[in-house]
Amino acid sequence: MSIARCVGGIVLGCALLIAPLAHGADEAVNEEAKKHFKAGVNLLQDPDGARYEDAYREFEAAYAASLSPKILGNIGYCALKLERDGEAISAYTRYLQEVLDIDPAEAAQVARDVATLRAGLVRVTIAVDFPDATVIDKRIPVRGEPVTNVYGPVSDKTEIGLRPGHHIIQVKAHEESTEPWEFDAKPGATLSRAFSFKPAATARRSSSHVVPWVVTGIGGATLLAGGILGAITLGKVNSIGSHCPNNTCPASYALAPAQDDARRFIRITDAFLIAGGIVAATGLGLVLWSGGPETPRPPGAAAHTTGAQSLLTCSPWGCVAEMSGAF
Numbered sequence: 001m002s003i004a005r006c007v008g009g010i011v012l013g014c015a016l017l018i019a020p021l022a023h024g025a026d027e028a029v030n031e032e033a034k035k036h037f038k039a040g041v042n043l044l045q046d047p048d049g050a051r052y053e054d055a056y057r058e059f060e061a062a063y064a065a066s067l068s069p070k071i072l073g074n075i076g077y078c079a080l081k082l083e084r085d086g087e088a089i090s091a092y093t094r095y096l097q098e099v100l101d102i103d104p105a106e107a108a109q110v111a112r113d114v115a116t117l118r119a120g121l122v123r124v125t126i127a128v129d130f131p132d133a134t135v136i137d138k139r140i141p142v143r144g145e146p147v148t149n150v151y152g153p154v155s156d157k158t159e160i161g162l163r164p165g166h167h168i169i170q171v172k173a174h175e176e177s178t179e180p181w182e183f184d185a186k187p188g189a190t191l192s193r194a195f196s197f198k199p200a201a202t203a204r205r206s207s208s209h210v211v212p213w214v215v216t217g218i219g220g221a222t223l224l225a226g227g228i229l230g231a232i233t234l235g236k237v238n239s240i241g242s243h244c245p246n247n248t249c250p251a252s253y254a255l256a257p258a259q260d261d262a263r264r265f266i267r268i269t270d271a272f273l274i275a276g277g278i279v280a281a282t283g284l285g286l287v288l289w290s291g292g293p294e295t296p297r298p299p300g301a302a303a304h305t306t307g308a309q310s311l312l313t314c315s316p317w318g319c320v321a322e323m324s325g326a327f
Helices: 003-012 014-023 031-044 052-066 071-081 085-098 104-120 200-208 210-243 255-289
Strands: 122-128 133-140 147-154 157-162 165-173 181-185 190-195 309-315 318-324
Touching: 031 052, 031 071, 052 071, 071 085, 085 104, 085 157, 122 133, 122 147, 122 165, 133 157, 147 157, 181 190, 210 255
Parallel strands: 122 190
Antiparallel strands: 122 157, 133 147, 133 165, 165 181, 190 309, 309 318
């Protein structure tokens, strides 16, 4: 008999538990707790199918308002269905310890199944160096739809208990997200990962320096081309002067075509110099407007796409440490 079948009896009789919750002499159960508990029961009995995630939240709210240990059985049942195995083990363990009137056969079966869950539990430690992070875990089963759970907020380190299998974990904070961590978790394994990324505002500032410097470079190249054309134009003007000293040209010298050629180069040179000056000034203005040269990144503030990440994997056969990153 599995936990699901065992606790199924508890869940089917959830409505009956409202009465002892309301009248227990040693339990201060207020109206808010009863409201959340009843909502959880209704969600489990939804005609379209049990809504475990919503019921889980309602039972947690009921427990927070009453601290009745009898609700821990319902929390554990929903956590099990959601594959939040670490939380299921914790809730069921406390349920067995704190509720004194559990049917002995039920208690023995739950204890055996909790031991089975504990043996296969994958313990994953997530470390972050930014506040209010959200850890998103997605397990990809061989059959059926992916199972997704969200943990947090996390500001330093947290440990979550996962079901063995293929997982994809991603950390999000401040509208930014890390690169996904994809791995196969063996039963009883212990894994850890550190996530670090640069805040969004810094990342935007970094990218904002590219365009201004490109514009400035184009302007500088245009000015350089104008300078080269200016030197060619000056050579053509000097050539006319050398052929026509004192403004007197020999009959064999084609003065008009030479003058037209010089005027054409003068116009082209002016256009390059004016355009280059405008473009270069615009680029420099954008550089100053965007905050000047980019300052070095402080230690530990690596971008999420380039930050180094560490991974420690342990199993009954030993531990392996890995570190990866791009620079």
